[in-house]
Amino acid sequence: MVGLASSRRVAIVHRYYPWESENLDELEELCSTAGYEVVYRLAQRRFPHPLYNIGPSKLAELKEAVRRLGISKVIFENELKPVQEYNLAKELNVEVITRVRLILEIFAMHATSLEANLQIRLASLKxxxxRAKEKVRLAKQGEQPGFHGLGAYEADVYYEEVKRQIQTLTRKLEEIKRRKSWESRARRSTGIPTVSLAGYTNAGKSTLFTRLTGSPTEISDAMFTTxxxxxxxxxxxxxxxxxxxTVGFIRNVPTLLISAFMSTLMEIAESDVVLLVVDASDPVEEVRTKFEVSYSTLHQIGAGHLPMVVALNKIDLVSGxxxxxxxxxxxxxxLPVVPISAQRGDGIPQLLDEIERYLPRLVRLEARLGYDGSLSSLIDELYEKGRVERLDYLEDSVLVVADVPAELAERVRSASLNGSFRLLEQAEPQRGPA
Structure with a gap:
């Protein structure tokens, strides 16, 4: 009996080269995140067929599954040429998309900021x-591109409109990038260092973020929630x-996604230390692959030169x-590796010790500050940006001993009473619980 069509019932397909491995499990996880129900899986090891990517026999199998199971969409793990997408859609009589379009759907579900929405829109247009160019070519040949039935003139107008929107969105994102660059410089001028969480999607970054900051955040087993x-x-x-x-990494990320999200990813490249979160509960080969994907992506976005610490997470789910x-x-x-459980808190003190090894060093100072109008705000800043070891309120001044960033030390020097400022030593890291 022919199945009833459902807009959420999909087939997933991976045509892969002889030296590759099929990746349908991760594609099915992505489908689940997007709200699809995978009812059919097809994998084929072969070189790409010029017309359909998969071979004719597998196309016949897929066509029968679409008819029998009421499938409304077919999702390919590998990239397709526009003409292959068109040929497949024409043969199967359902929508055909690729992993990239699926990821963009997931991104759109979780976008909460103007910048994220603009980035997703730009990547979608790129x-x-x-494909718009292919529609123009097909329309001029008298074909019906996709299911839109555009004529040659309409297809040409559509293509030009896509190019125009790409230019407009690129300008808007450049403006946001300039603003964020200014904000980043302002943060760095405070002397407070930045540590960036990075890693494969669903490695537990949000859970670790909550553990380290105490700030509640959305935590989900779904991919790309941040x-x-x-x-x-x-x-x-x-x-x-x-x-x-920020956004998690994933294998085989196309250049258009990297470029569209570059202003967001650049924030990692501007940090002092990268905390690379790896899921230890995956099979060993998956741990290796996901680490290598994350490590490679960090180099791709210009963060490869930064100090990195590996947080080997979810050890509560792994045997010894x-x-x-x-x-x-x-x-x-x-790289230094610290096994942790962000969920239970195991290994967090050791992780903090390892992070501190790579932070810009503090300087220890001693100074006497006069009782004037700026005293209160300066003491607040000492507590906010450094570690105050001693604060004595004397008759004519306040004696302070503190470990602070070098920039703040210079401001204390300027505010201190004549001859009272001394640099004692370079501050040693403090070990133990925060």
Whole structure:
């Protein structure tokens, strides 16, 4: 019996080269995040067929499954040429999309800021541009491109409109990028360092963000729940640090997604330390692959030169033997690795100690500050940006001993009473709980 068509029932397909492995499990997880029900899976190891990407026999199998199971959409793991998308849609009589379009759908579901919405729209238009060009070509040949039935004139107008919108959105995002660059410089001028969370999607970054900052945030097992950058202050062994969390990574990310989200990803490249979160509960081969994807993406966005610490997360879900295998069999490129459970708090003190090793060093100063109108705000800033070891209110002044960023130390020097300012030593990291 022919199945009843449902807008959420989909088939997933992966045509992969002989030296590759099929990746339908992750594609099915993406489909689930987008709200689709996967009712049919098809994988084929072969070189791409010029017309359909998959071979004719597999196309016949897929066509029968679409008819029998009431499938309304077919989603390919691998990229398709525009003409292949058109040919497949014509043969199957349902919409055909790729993994990239699926990811963009998920992004659109979770976008909460103007910037994220503009980035998604720009990436969608860049994805559509070669397809719009194909529609123009097909329309001029008398074909019906897609299901829109555009004539040659309408298809040409559509293509030009896509190009115009890309230019408009690019200008708007450039304005946001300039503003964010100014905001980043302003944050750095405070002397408070920044640590950025990075890692494969669903590695537990949001849970770790909440654990480190105490700030509630949306936590979900779904992929790509974080798109816009979240930023809060945490304490690293008593020292204030800005912690940021942004969009997770995923394998085979197309250039158009990287470029569209570059202003967001650049915030990672402008941090002092990258905290690379890795899910230790995955099979060893998956841990290796996801780490390598994340490590490669960090280099791709210009963050490869930064100090990195690997937070090997979810150890509460791994046996001792499983954790040992991950540590022995995965090449973490010589980076320091700290096993943790963001959920339970295991390993967090050790993680903070490791982070502190790579933060810009503080200087220890001693000074006497006069009782004037700026005293209160300066003392507040000492507590906010450094570690105050001693604060004595004397008859004619306040004696302070503190570990502070170098920029703040210079301001204390300017505000101190004549001859009272001394640099004692470079501050040593404080070990132990924050």
């Amino acid at each position: 994805y559509e541009l070669p 798109l816009s950058t979240k930023r809060r202050t945490m304490r690293v062994n008593g020292r204030p640090v800005n912690l940021s969390d 033997e499983g954790l040992r295998r991950v540590l022995e069999e995965v090449d973490f490129k010589g």
